[in-house]
Each structure stands twice: as C-alpha cells, then as structure tokens.
Amino acid sequence: MYLARRQRTVDAASVGQLLLHLPPFVMSLLIVATISYTLLPSMGWVAVLVWLSSGALAFHRPTESVLARHLLNLRYPTPRERARLEPIWREVTARAGIEGRTYELWVEESDDLNASAAAGHIVSVTHFSLASLPSSHLAAVLAHELAHHVGGHAWSSLLGEWYALPGRLAWAAVRGVARLGVKLSRRLNGCLVLVLLLAAGSVVLAFAVSYWFVILAMLVAPYPLAAVARRAELRADQHAASLGFGPLLAEVLQAMHTQEPGNNALAASFAARGEAGAFGTIVRAHSRRSGTLGKLLASHPDYHTRLHHLAPYLEPSR
Structure with a gap:
C-alpha cells in the first residue's frame, strides 16, 4: 500500500483556529499565573509550566480513551460493528495513503446521521450511521473525518478549547x-x-x-472562529472528494438536507439504488440557527454551500 510521506499537515484552517484561540489562551494564562503565584509564590512557575505542557495529552492514547468515554460518550465497536467498519476504514485510508492503524474507531449511541474526529486519534461514527448507511456512503463520511485529522483540524480545535478553559471557567x-x-x-x-x-x-x-484588549478580542473571536470552522468543513469535504468520494458524499449531504420528519426519503433514495443496508430510523435534521448572528456563529456551512463547493468534483471527467 502506498503511504504518503506526510501523514499529517497543518493547513490554513488549523493555523487559523490556533491564532484565533490566542486571546482566550492569553486570558487563561493570566488567570493560571495569578492563581499559581498567589498560592505558591516561589513555585508558581511550576504550575504554569505543567498547565502549558498539559496540551500534549491530546495525543496521549489513554487520556484520549477517557475523553472518548466520559466526555464524548463514545464506546468501542462491538465485534460485529468492527467487522463492518474496519474493511471500509482500510479502503479509505489506503486511498489517502494514510496508516489506518494510527487512529482508533469508536461508536456513538445516537439516532443521528453523523460522525466526528477528535483529539489526535479518535474517529467516531454514530450507531445509526453504521447500521443504516450503505458501505460506499459510510466510506465517504469516514473520508471526511479522516481529512479533519490529516489537516490538523481535530487537534488544533481541541487544544484551543482546552487552553481557553480557565478563562471560560473564570467568566462562568x-x-x-x-x-x-x-x-x-x-x-x-x-x-x-x-x-x-x-x-x-x-x-x-x-x-x-x-x-x-484581550477581553475585546475574546468577545469578537467567536465569529471568525466559526468562519474558520466552516472553512475546515469545506476543506474536509474537498479532501474526501479528491479521494474519489465526491459523488457519494454529495448524495449523503443532499439526503440529509431533504430529509424531513415523517418522510423516509433517505432510506428510499438508497433502497432505489439497490444498496445494502436498511434505514429503520428517520434521520434527524441538523439544527438550524436562526437570524444573522446565528448564521455567523454556525460551525458548519449550510448544505447548499457544501454542495456548491463539491460541484467541481461531481462533473464527469473529460
């Protein structure tokens, strides 16, 4: 199997996330330093250094397991689920030239059609997606999540949130x-x-x-952060499409967009194609934010925007 020389990169979206998290990081650093030197006048720098180095735990597998189980509510796949997931994951990673064993596959007990990438090695898929999506479409979804790891989106987002935590706790x-x-x-x-x-x-x-100036930056930061998060989603879509999953990913996005309560169009659309898998539960639509501010703070682009950016990958090659 061909393996890419660079298994991970730091693209513009992940760099943007890190830069935009600097104001909350500075605020948190000030709070941690103030508390540390107040409680330990002569050893405060040790507490600050420990806190600064704690971000490395994002790549520590035992810590990731705790994070997955207790914060993200994930579980390990059952033998039957693993038997279905692993061949699909091998195909996705082989196309990308990525060592698939670097990442751990998890399952979320949810009735939503969804998947996620987190920390340094976590790739999860909902039980509903695993039980319902045809293998080809599940591969497209997993390719999108793999792109978040390859581009550095998952770990940069987690580090930003982690180092912003003391400031947010102080505000709370x-x-x-x-x-x-x-x-x-x-x-x-x-x-x-x-x-x-x-x-x-x-x-x-x-x-x-x-x-x-730090507080002002913190008040403004959520808006560009949301814009960068939306850009990261588009880049992940494009990365999956570059691996040949563009049409399949577009079908999943379109089905999610058109799915309404009481309408099993998603199941029918795949059943009509003769794909394997049965849809026993209606897909829940993603929550839509209302108003201009809501749209500016949305972490995911709307479906029309995502399909528009996938359009070049959907045209037949000449």
Missing part, C-alpha cells in the same frame, strides 16, 4: 457570583449584598481595564 464564576448576589439581595440586607458585589465588581473591573 463571575456570572455565578452575580446571580448569587441577586438571590441574596432578596433574603439578606440589601446594603451588605451591594457592598459584596461592589467589591467583587471592582476586582473584575480592574482586571478588565488592565487587559481590555
């Missing part, structure tokens, strides 16, 4: 204190609660004044 704590203050004001002396809130607010305000 501020909001929690504010809610608690409102509740206490109804039961305790209003003046006492007001003093406590002013004391806490002054600390937050002083931090905001000193690092306003």
